[in-house]
Amino acid sequence: MHTGQRIKTIRAKHSLTQHEFSKRIGISPNYLSELETGKAKPSKPVLLALEHKFGVSYDWLVKGKGPESVQIDNKLNTEEREILSILRKNRELYQTVKNLSKKYIKNKKTLGNLSDKINISKEQALLLLTTVDKIKSRSKAF
Structure with missing residues (x-):
């Protein structure tokens, strides 16, 4: 299996289209297609983006060796892992x-x-913004 096939595997695991996947890693869908078919080789920034955004091991992507995933889940508590899994x-x-x-x-x-500019607390700024929003919404009703 070449690097492009491993990239395609990651995309499939996340149920993303080529357009969605390419957007998340900052490349064009055409370039992604070339990567997946082996017509192009991924640049280091692309590989690092995959590692960062999808938790994929750089060594696994490039060489096909070692674990597929970087184990970021080990640093998360149970609740965080559950939320991550759902998302x-x-x-x-x-x-x-x-x-x-x-x-x-x-x-x-x-x-x-806002609080810095007019020398009020953040709570007062929140109250002010909330009041302004209410006034705006009421004025649109008329």
Whole structure:
């Protein structure tokens, strides 16, 4: 089995299309197709992206030796492993959690910036933003 076939195995395990998979590792679907068929060899950044995003062993990808997975699960507690398992099996849920996380991080930064600029606590900034949102939603109703 060549590296491209191992890449295809990883993609199949995650039930992703070539388009979805290539987007997650930052390459074009055409390049992924060439990799999977053995027409092209993956660059080191692609291999590292696979290792990072999918927990795949670099040595297994390149040489076909050793364990397929990097054992990041050993560092997780039982609850974290369970959540990770659920997210790996449910793409829609994964996307929802990812989007919510991004919004949370963005809002956290916004609250911090707002509280710094007008010299109020983050709690007061949250109350202010919530009130502004309520006013906006009420004004749209009229």
